[in-house]
Amino acid sequence: MRFFRNYNTIFTHRSDSDRIFVGIGYECRYCGQRRPEGKRWNKAHSVPAFLGNKTIFSIDECSRCNKLFGDKYENDFSKFTNFYRTILEVKGRKKIPKTKSEKIIIENINGVTNINSLDWEAVERKGNKIILNHTSEFYVPLMVWKCLAKIIYGLIPPNSLEKYTWIRESILNPDLQPRVIPCLALLASAPWIKLKCDVFVVLFEHKKAEPEGAPKLIGVLYFKGIFYHIPLLSIDQVLTIEANAKPLTFNFPPITENAKWGKSKPAKLSQLDLTSSDPIRTNQKIELDAIGEIKIK
Numbered sequence: 176m177r178f179f180r181n182y183n184t185i186f187t188h189r190s191d192s193d194r195i196f197v198g199i200g201y202e203c204r205y206c207g208q209r210r211p212e213g214k215r216w217n218k219a220h221s222v223p224a225f226l227g228n229k230t231i232f233s234i235d236e237c238s239r240c241n242k243l244f245g246d247k248y249e250n251d252f253s254k255f256t257n258f259y260r261t262i263l264e265v266k267g268r269k270k271i272p273k274t275k276s277e278k279i280i281i282e283n284i285n286g287v288t289n290i291n292s293l294d295w296e297a298v299e300r301k302g303n304k305i306i307l308n309h310t311s312e313f314y315v316p317l318m319v320w321k322c323l324a325k326i327i328y329g330l331i332p333p334n335s336l337e338k339y340t341w342i343r344e345s346i347l348n349p350d351l352q353p354r355v356i357p358c359l360a361l362l363a364s365a366p367w368i369k370l371k372c373d374v375f376v377v378l379f380e381h382k383k384a385e386p387e388g389a390p391k392l393i394g395v396l397y398f399k400g401i402f403y404h405i406p407l408l409s410i411d412q413v414l415t416i417e418a419n420a421k422p423l424t425f426n427f428p429p430i431t432e433n434a435k436w437g438k439s440k441p442a443k444l445s446q447l448d449l450t451s452s453d454p455i456r457t458n459q460k461i462e463l464d465a466i467g468e469i470k471i472k
């Protein structure tokens with residue numbers, strides 16, 4: 176495949192494999208703090224627990240950074256994904272989250288998804304399909320990007336880390352605008368593509384030292400039918416862009432070979448601009464065949 180002529184896979188983990196601990200444990204990969212002799216840092220999930228991760232952890236994330244990421248970034252990413260996690264029945268630390276807005280209340284009760292529509296626009300029926308329309312809670316797009324960039328940065332093999340120092344700087348300081356406009360490609364595929372595992376992360380690195388027109392690194396985060404493609408540029412690419420004001424186009428990685436495609440229709444890839452540091456609400460839509468048992472009022 177063309178994509179693999181240009182990119183190497185440098186990291187991969189799937190949730191149906193053994194538990195793994197990433198990093199070298201005596202120094203925080205983010206702030207550089209050294210772990211005091213005989214002391215432990217809080218358990219750090221490399222992929223947030225609310226996405227259903229129980230198998231991949233970071234041993235080089237100090238407790239202070241862990242708190243910052245949880246309070247600032249994961250909180251916004253959690254709001255951004257709440258609706259999808261309810262529908263896709265993603266069990267976080269304790270249970271499947273509830274979704275509540277002016278338009279709709281969705282809740283999983285004893286294994287059954289109950290949809291209570293409060294607005295005529297909230298639930299549309301098209302043949303045997305149901306389209307759910309929801310307006311998210313307020314979230315800060317930039318914090319969502321920082322959460323995703325943090326997840327991917329946490330998985331980069333130590334010998335490649337120095338190429339991405341600008342990402343480390345922008346995640347260490349919540350108020351700092353990153354040096355390039357963050358963009359995210361979202362494949363809101365559910366439920367057309369399902370992998371056999373619930374959580375999957377993979378990192379692709381471009382074979383060229385400084386590729387033109389393609390990001391040096393692409394992280395892919397999957398949970399229960401949703402893919403996020405997170406392009407990350409190397410510091411050399413950032414410096415080139417800053418010097419030339421040259422735009423960048425992206426090649427997106429193919430969905431992994433073990434993806435099972437549903438009958439309905441191919442997934443759509445959409446790009447989101449996550450630059451804004453102002454809280455916003457967005458319309459979120461999901462089209463369902465029938466996943467599990469659903470009750471609609």
Ligand SMILES: [Zn+2]
Nearest residue numbers: 203206237240
């Ligand atoms: Zn730290």
